[in-house]
Amino acid sequence: MRKALFLGNWKMHHTILETKSYFEKFLRLLLKHNFSDRTVGIAPPFTSLFYVHSLLKETPVKLCAQNAHFEEKGPFTGEISPLMLKELEVEYVILGHSERRHLFGEGDELIQRRVEGVYRAGLVPILCVGETLNERKEGKTFERVETQLKKGLAGLKEINPERIVIAYEPVWAIGTGVNATPSQAEEVHNFIRGLLEELYDEERAKRIRILYGGSVTPENVNELMREPNIDGVLVGGASLDPEKFFKICSINL
Ligand SMILES: O=C(CO)COP(=O)(O)O
Numbered sequence: 001m002r003k004a005l006f007l008g009n010w011k012m013h014h015t016i017l018e019t020k021s022y023f024e025k026f027l028r029l030l031l032k033h034n035f036s037d038r039t040v041g042i043a044p045p046f047t048s049l050f051y052v053h054s055l056l057k058e059t060p061v062k063l064c065a066q067n068a069h070f071e072e073k074g075p076f077t078g079e080i081s082p083l084m085l086k087e088l089e090v091e092y093v094i095l096g097h098s099e100r101r102h103l104f105g106e107g108d109e110l111i112q113r114r115v116e117g118v119y120r121a122g123l124v125p126i127l128c129v130g131e132t133l134n135e136r137k138e139g140k141t142f143e144r145v146e147t148q149l150k151k152g153l154a155g156l157k158e159i160n161p162e163r164i165v166i167a168y169e170p171v172w173a174i175g176t177g178v179n180a181t182p183s184q185a186e187e188v189h190n191f192i193r194g195l196l197e198e199l200y201d202e203e204r205a206k207r208i209r210i211l212y213g214g215s216v217t218p219e220n221v222n223e224l225m226r227e228p229n230i231d232g233v234l235v236g237g238a239s240l241d242p243e244k245f246f247k248i249c250s251i252n253l
Contacts, residue, residue: 002209004038004225005165005232006249007064007126008239009094009213012045019048023055026242031059033250039232040249041092042239046080053088064092064126067100070117082121093118094234096128096152098171108151116155119164126165126211126234127152129192133172141170142191149195159200161207166192167234173214175236182223182230185212189229218247225251 014022030040041062044052049065056063069079085093095118096111111127118125129148131141149166156164168188173180180188189210196205212224213234224230239245 001207002231004253005209005211006038006040007092007094007211007232007234008042008245009064009066009097009234009236010042010044010240011066011099011236013240014044014048016048016051019044019052020055022242023052026246027055027059027061029242029246030061030249035060035249037253038249042245043092043094049085049088049090053090062091063089064094065090066094066097068093068095068114068118068123070113072121082118082123085123086121090123092124092126092165094126094128094167096148098128098130098169098174102171108148111148111152112154115152119156119159124163124165126167128167128169128213128234130169130171130174130214136170136172141188145188145192146195149192150199153199159204161200161204165209165211165232166196167211167213168192169213169234175215177215179215179217179220179224180212182227185224186227186229189227193229216248218244221248222251225253 041064043064043066053063065085068082068085069076072081072083095114100106115125115127129145131144135144170180192210193205196208209231210229211232211234212230216233216235217238235248
């Protein structure tokens with residue numbers, strides 16, 4: 001009932017020139033297949049969105065963004081509005097990524113406003129949550145994830161479950177080459193599903209997709225995706241290489 005979702009988060013990588021050769025390779029591989037049972041998307045840097053929009057127009061690949069402000073417009077230097085993203089037919093927006101939280105000081109309240117603004121604008125927010133290594137060592141994983149999830153969703157009392165995505169990205173697994181084991185990830189995904197049930201109801205909680213992110217590779221994606229509550233992956237480093245990302249997106253489901 002939950003359609004698998006494979007998303008590449010390029011972070012601050014790939015110029016427009018590099019993006020061109022990426023998509024030549026990626027689309028050549030991808031368009032040979034019929035992937036109606038899954039959704040594939042890529043979040044390039046803002047500077048490439050306009051260009052990538054034109055490349056992806058006739059393809060099933062979804063355009064995604066790495067952040068968004070909550071207002072339509074205004075004096076917010078350096079920010080991009082949901083309206084601007086909608087104009088480019090962006091569908092998914094990553095919010096509350098651990099790099100935004102830890103390197104740029106975004107807190108739960110700001111992230112909540114972004115999630116609400118993006119959702120209300122008709123885009124699909126991907127709310128990222130996850131504990132640091134210290135929090136895990138201190139046994140605070142569930143507590144941390146619960147706070148981030150509840151605060152992040154606080155503005156959305158009513159929800160269309162197909163129009164929100166949660167991404168569990170343990171900070172210690174991001175860009176480290178050390179992924180959460182399938183059972184470590186499943187334990188938290190199952191916990192998140194329970195929280196969603198508490199916040200909404202069982203029916204809706206069952207329909208919300210929960211992605212895993214953190215050192216996903218073509219080698220480990222199969223076993224992660226076998227877990228019942230892992231509905232897709234949010235891929236950083238391995239999505240920068242078109243062949244690797246294609247391998248990830250094309251696994252047997
Ligand atoms: O942060 C991530 C995706 O948003 C994960 O990054 P890596 O796949 O490079 O660990």
